[in-house]
Amino acid sequence: xxxxxxxxxxxxxxxxxxxxxxxxxxxxxxxxxxxxxxxxxxxxxxxxxxxxxxxxxxxxxxxxxxxxxxxxxxxxxxxxxxxxxxxxxxxxxxxxxxxxxxxxxxxxxxxxxxxxxxxxxxxxxxxxx
Numbered sequence: 001x002x003x004x005x006x007x008x009x010x011x012x013x014x015x016x017x018x019x020x021x022x023x024x025x026x027x028x029x030x031x032x033x034x035x036x037x038x039x040x041x042x043x044x045x046x047x048x049x050x051x052x053x054x055x056x057x058x059x060x061x062x063x064x065x066x067x068x069x070x071x072x073x074x075x076x077x078x079x080x081x082x083x084x085x086x087x088x089x090x091x092x093x094x095x096x097x098x099x100x101x102x103x104x105x106x107x108x109x110x111x112x113x114x115x116x117x118x119x120x121x122x123x124x125x126x127x128x129x
Contacts (some may be wrong), residue, residue: 012036021045038062 015029025041040060047053062070 035064037064038067 017024
């Protein structure tokens with residue numbers, strides 16, 4: 001009874017959030033003294049060359065005395081990102097026409113100079129040199 005009782009007593013409330021290859025677990029747990037704290041676990045699936053897979057996990061323990069500062073910092077960081085970049089996801093995974101900033105700058109420079117497609121370029125053979 002001892003070990004099972006401790007596991008049941010320790011896990012109070014849980015929520016799972018799936019995000020692509022990552023899964024986040026939010027678990028309210030109980031200390032030995034009966035107080036509560038939060039664990040946030042990121043679990044990411046990796047596939048081995050032989051087709052088998054494994055998970056890497058990272059865990060954060062968050063105690064009540066840090067909740068307000070954590071919430072404030074999280075809100076500040078997420079607000080900053082949304083204010084700077086908007087809510088649209090910018091990535092190759094989410095956009096078929098995504099180009100990294102350096103590549104996009106080259107395309108814009110070419111377009112600004114009046115070269116909009118490859119038909120403006122001349123093919124040169126090594127025999128021509």
